[in-house]
Amino acid sequence: xxxxxxxxxxxxxxxxxxxxxxxxxxxxxxxxxxxxxxxxxxxxxxxxxxxxxxxxxxxxxxxxxxxxxxxxxxxxxxxxxxxxxxxxxxxxxxxxxxxxxxxxxxxxxxxxxxxxxxxxxxxxxxxxxxxxxxxxxxxxxxxxxxxxxxxxxxxxxxxxxxxxxxxxxxxxxxxxxxxxxxxxxxxxxxxxxxxxxxxxxxxxxxxxxxxxxxxxxxxxxxxxxxxxxxxxxxxxxxxxxx
Amino acid sequence: xxxxxxxxxxxxxxxxxxxxxxxxxxxxxxxxxxxxxxxxxxxxxxxxxxxxxxxxxxxxxxxxxxxxxxxxxxxxxxxxxxxxxxxxxxxxxxxxxxxxxxxxxxxxxxxxxxxxxxxxxxxxxxxxxxxxxxxxxxxxxxxxxxxxxxxxxxxxxxxxxxxxxxxxxxxxxxxxxxxxxxxxxxxxxxxxxxxxxxxxxxxxxxxxxxxxxxxxxxxxxxxxxxxxxx
Numbered sequence: 266x267x268x269x270x271x272x273x274x275x276x277x278x279x280x281x282x283x284x285x286x287x288x289x290x291x292x293x294x295x296x297x298x299x300x301x302x303x304x305x306x307x308x309x310x311x312x313x314x315x316x317x318x319x320x321x322x323x324x325x326x327x328x329x330x331x332x333x334x335x336x337x338x339x340x341x342x343x344x345x346x347x348x349x350x351x352x353x354x355x356x357x358x359x360x361x362x363x364x365x366x367x368x369x370x371x372x373x374x375x376x377x378x379x380x381x382x383x384x385x386x387x388x389x390x391x392x393x394x395x396x397x398x399x400x401x402x403x404x405x406x407x408x409x410x411x412x413x414x415x416x417x418x419x420x421x422x423x424x425x426x427x428x429x430x431x432x433x434x435x436x437x438x439x440x441x442x443x444x445x446x447x448x449x450x451x452x453x454x455x456x457x458x459x460x461x462x463x464x465x466x467x468x469x470x471x472x473x474x475x476x477x478x479x480x481x482x483x484x485x486x487x488x489x490x491x492x493x494x495x496x497x498x499x500x501x502x503x504x505x506x507x
Numbered sequence: 508x509x510x511x512x513x514x515x516x517x518x519x520x521x522x523x524x525x526x527x528x529x530x531x532x533x534x535x536x537x538x539x540x541x542x543x544x545x546x547x548x549x550x551x552x553x554x555x556x557x558x559x560x561x562x563x564x565x566x567x568x569x570x571x572x573x574x575x576x577x578x579x580x581x582x583x584x585x586x587x588x589x590x591x592x593x594x595x596x597x598x599x600x601x602x603x604x605x606x607x608x609x610x611x612x613x614x615x616x617x618x619x620x621x622x623x624x625x626x627x628x629x630x631x632x633x634x635x636x637x638x639x640x641x642x643x644x645x646x647x648x649x650x651x652x653x654x655x656x657x658x659x660x661x662x663x664x665x666x667x668x669x670x671x672x673x674x675x676x677x678x679x680x681x682x683x684x685x686x687x688x689x690x691x692x693x694x695x696x697x698x699x700x701x702x703x704x705x706x707x708x709x710x711x712x713x714x715x716x717x718x719x720x721x722x723x724x725x726x727x728x729x730x731x732x733x734x735x736x737x
Binding site (some may be wrong): 462 | 551622651656
C-alpha cells in the first residue's frame with residue numbers, strides 16, 4: 266500500500282465551499298468528453314464537481330477515482346441528487362486500472378501536483394497510457410508558478426469566499442513545493458493542509474515522453490487559447506499514438 | 508531561441524570572475540576518477556585548467572562556442588596544462604574511451620532548452636561513462652522571490668546586465684548591456700530526477716552546495732553526483 270497523497274480526506278466537508286468558485290474548467294472537460302469516443306475516467310474526482318456535469322452533458326458514464334473516502338461519500342450524495350451515471354472508486358491514481366480501455370482520462374484542478382516526486386508522476390503517466398485505447402486522450406491542468414504571485418502570497422494569509430475561507434501559503438523553492446493551509450470558518454479551527462509540487466513545461470514533456478504519449482495541444486487556458494509567454498496555467502491535451 | 512550569443516564570450520571572463528567555489532568540488536571529483544575526465548561546456552577553461560593541473564592528466568573539454576574555446580586554448584597554454592578541446596554539441600557527445608567522470612559546471616546544462624535536449628545529453632553522458640563512472644553538475648533551484656525581485660531589473664555586477672524571466676518557458680535571459688544574451692531554462696528537482704531515471708543513472712548524492720552540505724529546504728543550488736551502475 267502506498268502512502269496516501271493529497272491530505273484531502275479530512276477536508277471533504279468544506280471542499281465544496283473551497284472549490285465552489287472554480288468553474289472555468291468544466292466546459293473545457295465537458296467539451297473534450299463530447300468530442301472523444303469511449304469510456305471517460307476522471308482522476309482525483311473529489312466531490313464530483315467536474316464529473317457530474319460531464320456525465321450529465323455527455324449522457325455517458327464517468328468512472329471517477331479518488332483516494333479520499335470522505336470526498337467520495339460526498340460525491341456519492343451529489344451524484345445521486347443529480348441522477349447521473351458516475352461510478353466512484355476508492356483508488357490511488359498511481360495504481361489506476363480500468364476494465365475497458367478509456368477514450369479520455371482527465372485530471373482537473375492541479376490534482377497531479379499533489380504527487381510529490383518524479384517517480385510518482387511517472388507512474389501515473391504510465392498507468393494512464395496503459396489505460397487508454399490507441400488514439401485516446403489524457404488531459405489535465407496545472408498552474409505555472411508565477412514568481413510575482415508567489416512572492417506576494419508567501420507567508421501571507423489571504424481571504425476567499427468573502428472571508429469565510431482564509432488561505433495561508435508557504436513556498437519551498439528547494440522542493441518546488443507550495444504548502445497551503447486553509448482555514449474555514451475561523452482561525453481557531455484546525456486548518457486543512459495540502460501541498461502541491463509545481464512542475465515546469467519541460468518536466469511535463471518528460472513525463473509525456475516517458476509514458477509514450479504525444480502532445481496534441483498545450484493551451485494557456487480552458488478556452489483553448491494557445492499557451493504563450495503570458496500563460497499562467499498549463500492546459501494539456503495528450504494522446505496515445507493510434 | 509538560441510541559448511548563447513557569441514557576443515557574451517567577450518564578457519565571459521568578467522562575468523565568471525567571482526565563481527570560484529565550484530573549482531575545488533570538481534577538482535576533488537576528478538582526483539577520485541580512475542580514467543578519462545570530460546568537462547561539458549568547458550568555456551574558457553576556468554574549471555578544466557585547475558582540474559588538469561590537479562590530476563596531471565589531459566582533460567577533454569567540449570564546447571559549442573569557438574570564441575570560448577579560443578580563450579580556453581590560451582588559458583591552458585598559459586597554465587602549461589593539457590586540455591583536449593573539442594568544438595561540439597553536448598547533445599552529440601561521443602568519446603573514444605569510456606569516461607570515469609563527466610562534469611558540467613556553472614549551470615551550463617540549463618542552456619539546453621527542452622526536455623528532449625536534456626534527455627539526449629543525459630543519454631549521451633550515460634553512454635560515454637564506464638560502469639561506475641560519475642556525472643556531476645550544478646544548477647540553481649528556481650526561487651520565486653529572487654525572480655520577483657530581479658525580473659526586468661538592471662544590475663551592475665558582475666557585468667552590467669538585465670534579467671528577463673519567461674516563467675511559462677521556465678527561462679531566464681541574461682541580457683548584457685551592449686549585446687550578448689545567454690538563456691537558462693531552469694529545472695525542478697523532479698526534472699533532474701527524471702533525467703537521471705530515463706538515462707539509467709543513479710543518484711549518488713544531491714548536495715546543497717560545493718562544500719557538500721546536504722541539500723535541504725534552505726538550498727538554492729542543486730549539486731548533483733550521479734553514477735552509472737557498475
